[in-house]
Amino acid sequence: MIRTLIRPLQSARIIQIPIRTTVIVERVHPLTKLRPWENIYDYSKYKYTDFQYRIVRDTDTEKWGNIDVILAEYVEGVGYKGEIVNVPREVAYRELLPAQLALYPTTENIALFAEERKLLVDRPQISPFVMKCRDYLKSILLQIPMNLKLKDWSVTRDNIRIALRRINVMCDEDAIMLEENAVNQDTYKLGEEFNVVLKINPLVDVSIKCVIVPVDKAKLWDEYQLSKRKPKA
Numbered sequence: 254m255i256r257t258l259i260r261p262l263q264s265a266r267i268i269q270i271p272i273r274t275t276v277i278v279e280r281v282h283p284l285t286k287l288r289p290w291e292n293i294y295d296y297s298k299y300k301y302t303d304f305q306y307r308i309v310r311d312t313d314t315e316k317w318g319n320i321d322v323i324l325a326e327y328v329e330g331v332g333y334k335g336e337i338v339n340v341p342r343e344v345a346y347r348e349l350l351p352a353q354l355a356l357y358p359t360t361e362n363i364a365l366f367a368e369e370r371k372l373l374v375d376r377p378q379i380s381p382f383v384m385k386c387r388d389y390l391k392s393i394l395l396q397i398p399m400n401l402k403l404k405d406w407s408v409t410r411d412n413i414r415i416a417l418r419r420i421n422v423m424c425d426e427d428a429i430m431l432e433e434n435a436v437n438q439d440t441y442k443l444g445e446e447f448n449v450v451l452k453i454n455p456l457v458d459v460s461i462k463c464v465i466v467p468v469d470k471a472k473l474w475d476e477y478q479l480s481k482r483k484p485k486a
Contacts, residue, residue: 274313278306317342322355323362330384335369387459390451393420395461398468407437408465413449416463428452441465 282302291298320342324332328349332338337358340349349355356362363370397416399406410426417424430450441447444464452458 274311276308276312277310279309281305281307317346320345321358322349323358323366324349324355325366326354328354333369333373335366336373337363383453383457386453387457390422390453390459390461393461394446395420395449395463396466397463399465400469401438401443401465401467402469405438407434408441408463409433413451413463417451424451430458436465443467 280303282305285299285303287293287298318341319339321337321339322345323337324334327334331340331349338355345355350357395413395416396419397408397412399408399412408431410429410431413429413431414424414426428451430452436447446462446464448460449463450458450460
Protein backbone atom coordinates (compact mmCIF):
# COMPACT_ATOMS: atom_id res chain seq x y z
CA MET A 254 0.00 0.00 0.00
CA ILE A 255 1.30 3.46 -0.93
CA ARG A 256 0.13 6.63 0.82
CA THR A 257 0.70 10.10 -0.59
CA LEU A 258 1.67 12.68 2.04
CA ILE A 259 2.25 16.42 1.88
CA ARG A 260 5.18 17.59 3.94
CA PRO A 261 4.18 20.21 6.56
CA LEU A 262 5.38 23.76 5.85
CA GLN A 263 6.26 22.72 2.29
CA SER A 264 2.96 22.02 0.57
CA ALA A 265 4.60 21.68 -2.84
CA ARG A 266 6.59 18.60 -1.85
CA ILE A 267 4.80 15.26 -2.21
CA ILE A 268 6.08 12.24 -0.27
CA GLN A 269 5.05 8.67 -0.98
CA ILE A 270 5.91 6.08 1.66
CA PRO A 271 5.04 2.37 1.74
CA ILE A 272 2.77 1.27 4.58
CA ARG A 273 2.83 -2.35 5.77
CA THR A 274 -0.57 -3.58 6.90
CA THR A 275 -2.13 -6.88 7.90
CA VAL A 276 -5.66 -7.94 6.97
CA ILE A 277 -7.09 -11.20 8.36
CA VAL A 278 -10.08 -12.64 6.51
CA GLU A 279 -12.25 -15.74 6.67
CA ARG A 280 -14.36 -17.49 4.07
CA VAL A 281 -18.06 -16.73 4.01
CA HIS A 282 -18.91 -20.20 2.58
CA PRO A 283 -17.09 -23.55 2.88
CA LEU A 284 -14.66 -24.26 0.06
CA THR A 285 -15.94 -26.55 -2.71
CA LYS A 286 -14.46 -30.05 -2.37
CA LEU A 287 -12.67 -31.28 -5.47
CA ARG A 288 -12.02 -34.87 -6.50
CA PRO A 289 -8.55 -36.23 -5.75
CA TRP A 290 -7.50 -36.14 -9.39
CA GLU A 291 -8.67 -32.58 -10.00
CA ASN A 292 -6.18 -29.72 -10.02
CA ILE A 293 -6.75 -27.49 -6.97
CA TYR A 294 -5.16 -24.57 -8.84
CA ASP A 295 -7.72 -24.75 -11.65
CA TYR A 296 -9.97 -21.88 -10.55
CA SER A 297 -12.63 -22.81 -13.09
CA LYS A 298 -13.53 -25.70 -10.82
CA TYR A 299 -14.63 -23.35 -8.05
CA LYS A 300 -17.80 -21.38 -7.56
CA TYR A 301 -17.86 -17.61 -7.18
CA THR A 302 -19.00 -18.11 -3.55
CA ASP A 303 -15.63 -19.74 -2.83
CA PHE A 304 -14.00 -16.33 -3.26
CA GLN A 305 -16.23 -14.41 -0.86
CA TYR A 306 -14.49 -13.33 2.35
CA ARG A 307 -15.30 -11.26 5.39
CA ILE A 308 -12.71 -9.13 7.17
CA VAL A 309 -11.89 -10.33 10.68
CA ARG A 310 -9.13 -7.85 11.47
CA ASP A 311 -7.53 -4.92 9.69
CA THR A 312 -4.49 -3.49 11.44
CA ASP A 313 -4.68 -0.31 9.36
CA THR A 314 -7.98 0.69 10.98
CA GLU A 315 -6.99 -0.13 14.56
CA LYS A 316 -5.86 2.51 17.00
CA TRP A 317 -2.11 2.81 16.85
CA GLY A 318 -1.44 4.23 20.30
CA ASN A 319 1.48 6.58 21.01
CA ILE A 320 5.18 6.51 20.30
CA ASP A 321 8.22 8.43 21.57
CA VAL A 322 10.17 10.48 19.02
CA ILE A 323 12.96 13.03 19.30
CA LEU A 324 12.31 16.26 17.43
CA ALA A 325 14.84 17.30 14.82
CA GLU A 326 13.29 20.77 14.49
CA TYR A 327 11.01 23.02 16.51
CA VAL A 328 7.41 21.99 15.83
CA GLU A 329 4.79 24.44 17.03
CA GLY A 330 2.43 22.87 19.50
CA VAL A 331 4.58 19.73 19.82
CA GLY A 332 7.98 20.66 21.24
CA TYR A 333 11.49 22.04 20.79
CA LYS A 334 14.45 20.65 18.86
CA GLY A 335 16.06 17.76 20.74
CA GLU A 336 13.03 17.17 22.96
CA ILE A 337 11.65 13.65 23.33
CA VAL A 338 7.87 13.81 23.00
CA ASN A 339 5.11 11.21 23.13
CA VAL A 340 2.80 11.63 20.14
CA PRO A 341 0.15 9.48 18.44
CA ARG A 342 1.68 6.98 16.02
CA GLU A 343 -0.45 8.35 13.20
CA VAL A 344 1.06 11.82 13.68
CA ALA A 345 4.57 10.38 13.90
CA TYR A 346 4.32 8.08 10.87
CA ARG A 347 2.35 10.40 8.59
CA GLU A 348 3.72 13.84 9.48
CA LEU A 349 6.81 14.04 11.67
CA LEU A 350 8.97 11.12 10.49
CA PRO A 351 8.35 11.42 6.71
CA ALA A 352 9.05 15.16 6.83
CA GLN A 353 12.24 14.53 8.87
CA LEU A 354 10.90 16.70 11.66
CA ALA A 355 11.52 13.88 14.13
CA LEU A 356 13.65 10.77 14.55
CA TYR A 357 13.44 7.60 16.57
CA PRO A 358 14.96 8.18 20.06
CA THR A 359 17.90 5.81 19.64
CA THR A 360 21.10 6.21 21.62
CA GLU A 361 22.85 7.73 18.59
CA ASN A 362 20.06 10.24 17.92
CA ILE A 363 19.86 11.29 21.56
CA ALA A 364 23.62 11.90 21.57
CA LEU A 365 23.25 13.88 18.33
CA PHE A 366 20.98 16.41 20.08
CA ALA A 367 22.84 16.45 23.40
CA GLU A 368 23.57 20.20 23.23
CA GLU A 369 19.97 21.10 22.41
CA ARG A 370 18.67 18.91 25.22
CA LYS A 371 20.79 20.81 27.76
CA LEU A 372 19.02 24.04 26.78
CA LEU A 373 15.55 22.54 27.31
CA VAL A 374 15.84 22.98 31.08
CA ASP A 375 15.58 26.79 30.78
CA ARG A 376 12.88 26.80 28.12
CA PRO A 377 9.23 27.12 29.13
CA GLN A 378 6.92 24.22 28.31
CA ILE A 379 3.82 25.30 26.41
CA SER A 380 0.83 23.01 26.06
CA PRO A 381 -0.30 22.22 22.49
CA PHE A 382 -3.85 23.14 23.53
CA VAL A 383 -2.65 26.69 24.23
CA MET A 384 -1.38 26.98 20.67
CA LYS A 385 -4.65 25.60 19.27
CA CYS A 386 -6.57 28.15 21.33
CA ARG A 387 -4.33 30.94 20.06
CA ASP A 388 -4.78 29.87 16.42
CA TYR A 389 -8.56 29.71 16.87
CA LEU A 390 -8.78 33.19 18.40
CA LYS A 391 -6.57 34.59 15.63
CA SER A 392 -8.96 33.28 12.98
CA ILE A 393 -12.23 34.70 14.33
CA LEU A 394 -13.92 38.11 14.11
CA LEU A 395 -15.31 38.78 17.57
CA GLN A 396 -18.70 40.50 17.49
CA ILE A 397 -19.29 42.86 20.42
CA PRO A 398 -22.94 43.88 20.96
CA MET A 399 -23.24 47.53 22.00
CA ASN A 400 -26.12 50.00 22.42
CA LEU A 401 -24.89 52.86 20.25
CA LYS A 402 -27.90 55.05 21.13
CA LEU A 403 -26.31 55.94 24.45
CA LYS A 404 -24.71 59.39 24.58
CA ASP A 405 -21.42 58.31 26.13
CA TRP A 406 -20.46 54.75 25.36
CA SER A 407 -17.11 52.98 25.22
CA VAL A 408 -15.94 49.41 24.89
CA THR A 409 -14.82 48.00 28.24
CA ARG A 410 -13.08 44.82 29.25
CA ASP A 411 -16.39 43.50 30.50
CA ASN A 412 -17.88 43.90 27.01
CA ILE A 413 -15.01 41.87 25.56
CA ARG A 414 -15.36 39.19 28.26
CA ILE A 415 -19.10 38.82 27.59
CA ALA A 416 -18.53 38.63 23.82
CA LEU A 417 -15.94 35.90 24.34
CA ARG A 418 -18.29 34.01 26.64
CA ARG A 419 -20.90 33.99 23.84
CA ILE A 420 -18.47 31.84 21.79
CA ASN A 421 -17.66 29.63 24.80
CA VAL A 422 -14.32 31.26 25.61
CA MET A 423 -13.97 32.00 29.33
CA CYS A 424 -11.41 34.47 30.65
CA ASP A 425 -10.84 37.02 33.40
CA GLU A 426 -10.99 40.74 32.76
CA ASP A 427 -7.36 41.05 33.87
CA ALA A 428 -6.33 38.92 30.87
CA ILE A 429 -7.81 41.46 28.42
CA MET A 430 -5.38 44.18 27.35
CA LEU A 431 -7.55 47.20 26.49
CA GLU A 432 -6.97 50.83 27.40
CA GLU A 433 -9.86 52.67 28.99
CA ASN A 434 -11.93 54.69 26.49
CA ALA A 435 -9.72 53.46 23.63
CA VAL A 436 -12.84 52.65 21.59
CA ASN A 437 -15.76 55.06 22.09
CA GLN A 438 -18.37 57.07 20.20
CA ASP A 439 -15.77 59.63 19.11
CA THR A 440 -13.06 57.25 17.83
CA TYR A 441 -15.09 54.40 16.36
CA LYS A 442 -16.78 54.25 12.96
CA LEU A 443 -19.53 51.70 12.40
CA GLY A 444 -18.20 48.57 10.68
CA GLU A 445 -14.57 49.34 11.53
CA GLU A 446 -12.43 46.55 12.97
CA PHE A 447 -10.08 46.92 15.93
CA ASN A 448 -7.77 44.59 17.79
CA VAL A 449 -7.78 43.51 21.43
CA VAL A 450 -4.93 41.57 23.01
CA LEU A 451 -5.82 38.60 25.22
CA LYS A 452 -3.21 36.95 27.44
CA ILE A 453 -3.85 33.19 27.35
CA ASN A 454 -1.08 32.59 29.89
CA PRO A 455 2.04 34.50 31.04
CA LEU A 456 3.93 33.32 27.95
CA VAL A 457 1.35 33.41 25.15
CA ASP A 458 -0.98 36.19 24.06
CA VAL A 459 -3.11 36.70 20.97
CA SER A 460 -4.51 39.67 19.08
CA ILE A 461 -8.24 39.25 18.39
CA LYS A 462 -10.05 41.11 15.62
CA CYS A 463 -13.23 42.75 16.92
CA VAL A 464 -16.19 44.59 15.46
CA ILE A 465 -19.10 46.31 17.18
CA VAL A 466 -22.62 45.06 16.43
CA PRO A 467 -25.32 47.67 17.18
CA VAL A 468 -28.03 46.39 19.53
CA ASP A 469 -31.21 48.19 20.53
CA LYS A 470 -31.81 46.99 24.10
CA ALA A 471 -35.27 48.57 24.22
CA LYS A 472 -36.34 46.63 21.13
CA LEU A 473 -34.91 43.41 22.57
CA TRP A 474 -36.83 44.00 25.80
CA ASP A 475 -40.08 44.56 23.90
CA GLU A 476 -39.55 41.35 21.92
CA TYR A 477 -38.88 39.49 25.15
CA GLN A 478 -42.07 40.78 26.73
CA LEU A 479 -44.10 39.85 23.64
CA SER A 480 -42.65 36.33 23.64
CA LYS A 481 -43.81 35.87 27.24
CA ARG A 482 -47.36 36.90 26.37
CA LYS A 483 -47.71 34.40 23.54
CA PRO A 484 -49.75 31.36 24.65
CA LYS A 485 -47.80 28.12 24.79
CA ALA A 486 -48.75 25.57 22.17
